[in-house]
Amino acid sequence: MLVVKTVEELKNVLFRVHSAGKSVGFVPTMGALHEGHLALLQQARSENEAVVCSIFVNPMQFNNDADLQKYPRTLEADLTLLQGLVDVVFAPSKQEVFPEPPTEKYDFGQLETVMEGTARPGHFNGVAIIVKRLFEWINPEKAYFGEKDFQQLVIVKKMAKQYKLQTEIVSCPIVREESGLAFSSRNKRLSDSELNLAANINRILRGSSIIGNPSVEAIKSFVTNELDKYPALKLDYFEIVNAQTLQPVETLKSAKHIVGCIAVYVGEVRLIDNIRYK
Numbered sequence: 001m002l003v004v005k006t007v008e009e010l011k012n013v014l015f016r017v018h019s020a021g022k023s024v025g026f027v028p029t030m031g032a033l034h035e036g037h038l039a040l041l042q043q044a045r046s047e048n049e050a051v052v053c054s055i056f057v058n059p060m061q062f063n064n065d066a067d068l069q070k071y072p073r074t075l076e077a078d079l080t081l082l083q084g085l086v087d088v089v090f091a092p093s094k095q096e097v098f099p100e101p102p103t104e105k106y107d108f109g110q111l112e113t114v115m116e117g118t119a120r121p122g123h124f125n126g127v128a129i130i131v132k133r134l135f136e137w138i139n140p141e142k143a144y145f146g147e148k149d150f151q152q153l154v155i156v157k158k159m160a161k162q163y164k165l166q167t168e169i170v171s172c173p174i175v176r177e178e179s180g181l182a183f184s185s186r187n188k189r190l191s192d193s194e195l196n197l198a199a200n201i202n203r204i205l206r207g208s209s210i211i212g213n214p215s216v217e218a219i220k221s222f223v224t225n226e227l228d229k230y231p232a233l234k235l236d237y238f239e240i241v242n243a244q245t246l247q248p249v250e251t252l253k254s255a256k257h258i259v260g261c262i263a264v265y266v267g268e269v270r271l272i273d274n275i276r277y278k
């Protein structure tokens, strides 16, 4: 496993890999790796001849400085986990990625005017800036994204289409702890009691998918009423949306695929999760 820190080294290594005709699978991460990342990497390993993983806490996608400062950084432990799974790790500094303040502006239309887009202004522009640059430097055949960040996945797919990128975006199912809590780097900031509390998010979402005679209103009331039972869980939003357009639906008949997306504060830590209703 080669760990490279500069774009020049990365391009040199990748030039040799591409010239040898090897297919490249790429998993972008912000580190603090967990089972969810490992599942993406395993899938990349099984579908490609070479696997690249990036570890970079991208300041451009944080709209809150305290959140950026507190984001877990565990590079040594991450590199240990990656041994044997990955061929190349790209772990650059901020100066390496952004030698000058980035000025790119992306427009994803209505996809970014809802949910995380409204809760975290500028977030998806920041995600797009880093993902597009990484794709240009690595030029992977396939890149792997988890469905936990559902809106991010839809937006990255949109970007790949808008810019006719050669990279296929592969969506991978959410990986969960035994409690049902979706694996997230942010879970590392939760105490044991907060971890127990946070498990209710997925339990409530699952409950909402099996209520009798479900309607959008009934599902929404179920979720908000259940969450209200836990004062330490603060709902940021819960939206039931068309899985392609991300626009809220009025009935469960409004679209072929419908997803419920939620953001909840557990203490200071904001977690997201989602569930498919159809």
Ligand code: PAF
Binding pocket: 028, 029, 030, 056, 058, 061, 127, 130, 131, 149, 152
């Ligand atoms: O999902 C993430 O961890 C990040 O948004 C990504 C895709 C690595 C870009 O910084």
